[in-house]
Amino acid sequence: MDFQLTEDQQALQSGIRSFCDDRYAFENIVALEKAPLERERHRELAEMGVFSLRLPEAQGGVGLGMAEAVLVFAELGRRVVPGPLLWSHLSAGLVPGAATGETIVSGLDRTHASNAPLLVEYAGEIDALLVLANDGVHRIDARQLRAERIEMPLDPLTPLSHVRELPQGERIAGPEQAAQLRLEGTLLASALCLGIAEMTAELAVDYAKKREQFDRPIASFQAIKHFAADMHVRQEMARAVVYAAGATFDDPSVGDVARAVASARVVTFEAAMKNARMCIQIYGGMGYTWEMPPHYYLKRAFVLENTFGSGDEACETIAERIDV
Amino acid sequence: MDLRYTEADEKFRRELRGWLAAEVPKHPKPPPRHDWPARRVHDTGWQKKLFDAGYAGVNWPAEYGGRGATLTEELVYYEETARAHVPYIGMNFVGIRHGGPTVIAEGSELQKKTHLPRILRGEEVWCQGFSEPSAGSDLAALKTTAVRDGDHYVVNGHKIWTSFGQIADYCELLVRTNPSAPKHRGISWLIMPMNLPGIEVRPLPTLQGESDFAEMFLTDVRIPAEQLVGKENDGWRITNVTLRFERGTAWAADIIELKEFLSEVSQLARKLTRDDATAWEDKSLRREVGHLAAEADALWALMKWQLSEIQKTGIPGVGGSTLKLAFTELNQRVYELGTRLLGRAGLSRDDVAGLPAERVLHRFLQTLSLTIAAGSSQVQRNIISERILGMPKEPR
Numbered sequence: 001m002d003f004q005l006t007e008d009q010q011a012l013q014s015g016i017r018s019f020c021d022d023r024y025a026f027e028n029i030v031a032l033e034k035a036p037l038e039r040e041r042h043r044e045l046a047e048m049g050v051f052s053l054r055l056p057e058a059q060g061g062v063g064l065g066m067a068e069a070v071l072v073f074a075e076l077g078r079r080v081v082p083g084p085l086l087w088s089h090l091s092a093g094l095v096p097g098a099a100t101g102e103t104i105v106s107g108l109d110r111t112h113a114s115n116a117p118l119l120v121e122y123a124g125e126i127d128a129l130l131v132l133a134n135d136g137v138h139r140i141d142a143r144q145l146r147a148e149r150i151e152m153p154l155d156p157l158t159p160l161s162h163v164r165e166l167p168q169g170e171r172i173a174g175p176e177q178a179a180q181l182r183l184e185g186t187l188l189a190s191a192l193c194l195g196i197a198e199m200t201a202e203l204a205v206d207y208a209k210k211r212e213q214f215d216r217p218i219a220s221f222q223a224i225k226h227f228a229a230d231m232h233v234r235q236e237m238a239r240a241v242v243y244a245a246g247a248t249f250d251d252p253s254v255g256d257v258a259r260a261v262a263s264a265r266v267v268t269f270e271a272a273m274k275n276a277r278m279c280i281q282i283y284g285g286m287g288y289t290w291e292m293p294p295h296y297y298l299k300r301a302f303v304l305e306n307t308f309g310s311g312d313e314a315c316e317t318i319a320e321r322i323d324v
Numbered sequence: 325m326d327l328r329y330t331e332a333d334e335k336f337r338r339e340l341r342g343w344l345a346a347e348v349p350k351h352p353k354p355p356p357r358h359d360w361p362a363r364r365v366h367d368t369g370w371q372k373k374l375f376d377a378g379y380a381g382v383n384w385p386a387e388y389g390g391r392g393a394t395l396t397e398e399l400v401y402y403e404e405t406a407r408a409h410v411p412y413i414g415m416n417f418v419g420i421r422h423g424g425p426t427v428i429a430e431g432s433e434l435q436k437k438t439h440l441p442r443i444l445r446g447e448e449v450w451c452q453g454f455s456e457p458s459a460g461s462d463l464a465a466l467k468t469t470a471v472r473d474g475d476h477y478v479v480n481g482h483k484i485w486t487s488f489g490q491i492a493d494y495c496e497l498l499v500r501t502n503p504s505a506p507k508h509r510g511i512s513w514l515i516m517p518m519n520l521p522g523i524e525v526r527p528l529p530t531l532q533g534e535s536d537f538a539e540m541f542l543t544d545v546r547i548p549a550e551q552l553v554g555k556e557n558d559g560w561r562i563t564n565v566t567l568r569f570e571r572g573t574a575w576a577a578d579i580i581e582l583k584e585f586l587s588e589v590s591q592l593a594r595k596l597t598r599d600d601a602t603a604w605e606d607k608s609l610r611r612e613v614g615h616l617a618a619e620a621d622a623l624w625a626l627m628k629w630q631l632s633e634i635q636k637t638g639i640p641g642v643g644g645s646t647l648k649l650a651f652t653e654l655n656q657r658v659y660e661l662g663t664r665l666l667g668r669a670g671l672s673r674d675d676v677a678g679l680p681a682e683r684v685l686h687r688f689l690q691t692l693s694l695t696i697a698a699g700s701s702q703v704q705r706n707i708i709s710e711r712i713l714g715m716p717k718e719p720r
Contacts, residue, residue, distance in 0.1 A: 001329055001399075001628065067325045243325055246325065248327065253328070265618075316610050318613075319611065319613045322590045
């Protein structure tokens with residue numbers, strides 16, 4: 001057992017971190033509100049291997065595993081990098097051009113259908129829509145979508161459209177593949193949440209060290225320190241459970257993959273949501289303004305929370321597998 | 325990121341599992357909690373069996389009679405013993421987990437030869453004399469004095485939370501040997517034989533209604549100077565050494581037991597009915613169990629992460645505080661769920677109608693002590709925010 005990052009994994013992590021720190025620094029993020037998805041930036045992410053990471057080398061991919069993919073997605077989460085990142089990654093090898101970033105793919109999980117409105121992310125910017133349904137995976141040509149743009153999406157970096165009727169599209173894979181993609185998507189969304197939990201904890205601590213009230217940094221007050229400690233605990237638990245799920249996914253002999261992913265989902269989403277809220281609280285009045293970063297993280301956590309099933313569903317999955 | 329155990333680990337697991345399957349059912353049930361002599365026989369009897377089979381002191385160096393297991397073997401040991409529901413470490417706790425390791429790290433050769441084999445064989449029971457009525461979270465403020473008189477220390481003071489004080493043969497005792505030095509620099513670590521004149525032990529019943537705790541009044545107790553461990557006035561550092569020896573595995577067995585208990589809750593919920601359905605058919609209960617199990621999974625992963633880190637660097641970091649805080653608080657929520665599931669059956673401390681009220685209630689009440697003992701949750705949050713996050717100390 002060596003449950004630490006290998007040298008290659010550390011290099012991968014720091015490479016993608018410096019790329020994101022440079023290209024998605026907070027000043028740039030604000031500018032991206034007007035156009036969150038530029039083809040050039042999407043291709044750049046593709047060149048970094050974000051979409052082709054787990055595609056076998058024979059198919060032009062990087063040939064790495066889920067353990068590496070969660071590292072990369074945690075970094076994307078730290079910088080609230082916009083774009084249909086999850087779906088374009090899941091489409092690599094399934095939709096031609098997705099791995100290289102030439103084809104931009106968004107998606108919808110319809111395996112647990114409800115009468116909730118169909119809200120499609122990036123409908124106006126994509127080439128194809130991937131739909132996970134109980135009978136399999138469907139690919140819809142984006143030109144067939146009749147989508148009404150939502151003027152004010154919750155996450156200013158995730159444009160949304162309302163689609164009243166979903167075209168049938170082409171069935172490109174069966175139900176097992178749909179379930180598998182949902183599992184992979186859930187884990188990668190958990191990794192994005194890990195990034196949110198990490199960054200909001202760091203932002204809050206940095207802010208508390210600088211902000212002075214009563215003639216001293218608010219970071220010296222126990223009331224603030226204890227909240228920060230709780231944020232740190234949530235971040236550490238989120239990281240461990242996501243990494244463990246990644247390693248278990250790659251080698252199912254070490255555990256129950258379905259439970260590992262469900263546990264990651266439950267712990268990381270809660271960490272992201274609670275840390276983002278606490279970050280706003282510690283920023284005080286400034287945390288409630290648009291110009292400060294915390295709200296972007298809270299809003300992205302909401303988007304991710306509603307991408308693949310619910311937290312309640314994940315909790316029930318774990319309960320069913322409690323003896324496995 | 326590699327979570328696989330080695331073939332050697334798995335071989336160790338098979339042997340241990342086989343031994344536990346044969347021995348655990350043969351060991352008698354725990355005697356009533358007030359029957360100290362019987363409890364001593366029960367607890368130390370199991371320790372003796374572990375010793376004879378070569379499993380005592382799994383993480384103690386082989387040269388001192390331990391197994392000298394690798395970190396992963398140690399993890400396997402905790403996994404298997406928790407799953408086999410072995411007898412609780414009980415009154416072996418202070419010797420095996422605290423006093424013994426400190427003697428290994430800092431004791432003289434004579435102290436090692438005198439105490440270590442006897443602790444491992446269950447022939448010596450230790451208690452802890454650290455806390456005092458006015459030195460709890462601020463342990464270094466302790467006031468018990470030890471004044472050198474020839475080749476003895478003359479000790480006076482009042483200790484509290486002295487677990488197993490009534491039955492112990494030795495006490496790991498913190499005393500102030502230099503009252504004029506800064507508080508962390510005037511403390512010494514002594515091994516006090518409990519049969520010396522001047523030691524009065526008074527039981528201190530806990531909210532459990534049992535007297536595992538005691539108060540200890542020390543009046544002119546003459547402790548031979550060779551009972552000093554390490555150097556005089558170096559006791560604070562020595563106390564912290566013990567924590568390092570734990571190598572981050574301190575909570576391993578407890579986390580496994582927590583996971584086991586959640587599984588047990590699901591079994592129990594299948595037996596209990598509410599409104600003509602079993603409790604397990606209640607979605608909200610299943611979700612709560614699943615949620616708690618997710619957090620337990622995360623804790624277990626975090627422990628493996630920290631363990632692998634220690635394997636590389638050899639030094640346990642302050643990450644132990646993160647684990648202690650998260651585990652002890654989750655532990656309370658899990659056993660609280662157990663009591664809610666029992667409902668009115670949990671109003672009885674005795675088992676009623678085949679429901680495990682005695683154990684669940686005992687464990688639930690015990691969880692309330694773990695967020696206080698060994699650095700309260702509030703102290704852990706201070707440690708995390710100051711030493712990990714670099715936040716300034718509160719003016720004191």
